[in-house]
Amino acid sequence: MVVLAASIISKSGKALASRQYVDMSRIRIEGLLAAFPKLVGTGKQHTYVETENVRYVYQPIEELYLLLITNKQSNILEDLDTLRLLSKIVPEYSPSLDEEGVCKAAFQLIFAFDEAISLGNKENVTVPQIKQYCEMESHEEKLHKLIMQSKINDTNDLMRRKVTEIEKNKIDRGKTGEGFAPTRTPNNFNDMNIRGGPGSEINPIFTDKTRGRSSAPSPAPIKMSGAMKLSKAHKPNQFLESLKAEGEVILEDTQLSTIQSRSSSSILPSDPITVTIEEKLNVTVKRDGGVNNFDVQGTLALQVLNDTDGYIQLQIENQDAPGLSFRTHPNIDKQLFNGQKIVGARDPTRPFPSGQNETPLVKWRIEGLNESSLPLTVSCWPSTSGNTTVVNIEYEASDMFDLHNVIVSIPLPALRDAPSVKQIDGEWRYDSRNSVLEWSVMLIDQSNRSGSMEFSVPAADPSTFFPISVGFSASKTFSNVKVTAILPLQGGGDTGRLKDRKGTGSGDSYKVLLLDDPRHTEKHVETALPQVVPSVTPEAARQLFHESRQKGAALVIVAVKEHAEFYAQMMVRHGLRSAIEPESDMAALPTGVSRDGLRPAIEPESDMAA
Structure with missing residues (x-):
């Protein structure tokens, strides 16, 4: 036999x-x-x-x-x-x-x-x-186990020594940052998940992580860090290739590269100041429609690399949403936050803690949202006829968000072959190991707010196709919390203020001017100026460029003297000529008017060397 x-x-x-x-x-x-x-x-x-x-x-x-x-x-x-x-x-x-x-x-x-x-x-x-x-015992096996146990013991000893060294370094670095509790959060950008669909009771989960690096002025330039790419070639694994030939999907290499990229980017960040805004949505949707629970929770966290960059305040703004409530860290000045929406330390003489970890400063929550606020809904309609079950899936997206990398996962019964897909808006893939059909759409925007897919499988119970899992990413949040400016403090002595507040600090408000320069180009001004002054959009930067060409100077922003000097210095670092003057002197020009326009208070390094 x-x-x-x-x-x-x-x-x-x-x-x-x-x-x-x-x-x-x-x-x-x-x-x-x-x-x-x-x-x-x-x-x-x-x-x-x-x-x-x-x-x-x-x-x-x-x-x-x-x-x-x-x-x-x-x-x-x-x-x-x-x-x-x-x-x-x-x-x-x-x-x-x-x-x-x-x-x-x-x-x-x-x-x-x-x-x-x-x-x-x-x-x-x-x-x-x-x-x-x-x-039966094996001498080789015993010897191998002894060797492995010896390696494990050596590794544990090394780990304990490293932990002791790390704890000592943390104590030395954290002397100036006591009181704040930095935490570690994931580094992925925008991750939203939803489980839904009519036909069965399900528990959907939404998460919208809007993580970015503020482009507001700070003691050093701030920019968006790109994703790391691993270019080292590797030899194919014959075992993995054989599994792929049998229909398996191998994700280990991709996940390892992603983990290494994120670890490297978190260990060696290139930006001195990083502001992270994250929202998590906890939603429970019924099969036949309706929402049992819709809860939104958000967090604003700060990461500062150096102690010298920690003397700052964050100016934020948000959308007035019903049911929105904020909570601040115990060491944050609540009166300053409630009155002016400025996130600053209760003791201005102490900087924010520095290091590789992020410190949560503000948390918020939105309650009372209804089904109309769902970013995406999915409907599933299975019907059995004879020995075949035909399943129609349809999605409908709201106008609130543009969704990227949308993946709809439909559970299937145990199948010998892949399902027969008759019609689809997008692409599909069958995971034979987990018996899941994945429907992917790269982008859902105004051109495709709705889509559908139809496939057939051997006769099965309609409840087999639930719950449906949907994952996507978006660049917006429900609360629309934004950091509009990073306000520097001079040694922690002066509090940050909006541009319409005067009479405190070192003097009244000052105007920050963009001066005309032959080296300026429209594209350069459009790119550099919004990085220095976040309230200036690229379109406004182009208008300021043309105004400076026509009049010799253009008004960028009004701020107290310390902030105005800081903005001017940052503009020079980005290759832009700048000057400041008191706001009360509306008609006066800075001294030293020349054929090229106003003489800047601070010249770029190339001009100073000349």
Whole structure:
């Protein structure tokens, strides 16, 4: 006789442990095991079922099946003898005859099956002999375990020493930042998830992480950091390639590259100040429509690399949404935040803590949202006709968000082949391991606010296709919290103020001017000026460029003297000529008017060297 495979499966055809004794692809054996529950009858013991190509010899074991797959030319009596031997082996190694017990002892069972069957033929052995063979000690194995344990002990010792060194460094760096509790948050940009669809009770989860680096002025330039790319070539793995050939999707390399990129970018950030805005949405949607719970929670966190850059305040603004409430860190000046929406330390003489970790400063929550506020809804309509179930999926997106990298995951019954997709707006992929059909749309905007997909599978229960999981990313949040400016403090002595507040600090308000220069180009001004002054849009920067060309100077912003000087210095760093003058002197020009316009208070380095 020739045994093709020996398996332990559940009543629904799920493979718990399976050993193949001939060259057979994974898709093939999974298809044979998934088809068995439909062929077996009820009320029978120690029997067999034949198909066109193979014979199933099986024995029920409580809620499981012990199954042999053989060719039709094998001797049925020898098949039953092999089955009886395996049925005695399973209770010896499995702590309980259920899915959990078999999965825990899967490797021991497979080793025992190998002792009982060799190259598809039964060995002349007994259960005690099999146990003895499996428990035989190996000197090489003992030596290998001793070596591995020695390496583990050495690694643990090294880890403890490193932890001690890190703790000492944290204590030394954290002396100036006591009182704040920095935390670590993920580095991914925009990640929103939703589970929904009519037909069953589901628990959707939305998360919208809007993470960015503020382009507001600070003691050093601030910019958006690009994603890291790994360009080192690597040799293909033959085992992974064989799995891909069988229909498996391999994601380990991609995930490792992503983790390395994020770790590298978090360990060596290029920006001195990073502001992170994150929102998480907790939503519960019913199958037949309606929302049970819609809760939005957000966080604003700050990361400062150097202590000298920590003497700042954050000017924020937000959309007036019903049910929006804020909470600030205990060391944040609540009166300043409630009155002017400025996030600043309660003690201005102390900087924000510096280091590689982010410090949460403000949290908020939005309650009372309804179904009309959902960014995306998905409808699923399965219908069975004869031996086929046709499923129609449709999505509808609201106008609030433009959604990127949308992936709709529909669970499917155990299938031998991929489903037949008849119509789709986008692309699809079948995950045979998890029995999931993934529908992907790269971008949902005004051109495709709705879309649909239709596919068919063998007859199945409509509840099999729920719950539906949807993942996407977006660049907006519900609260629309923004950091409009980073206000520097001179040694922590002066508080940040809006441009319409005067009479405090070192003097009244001053005007920051953009001076005409032959080296200025429209594209350069459009790019550099919004990085220095976040309230200036690229379109406004272009207008200021043309105004400076016509009049010799253009008004950029009005601020107190310290802030105006800072803006002027930052403009010079970005290659722009700048000057400041008191706001009260509306008609006066700075001294030193020349043919090129106003003489700047601070010249770029190239001019000063000349």
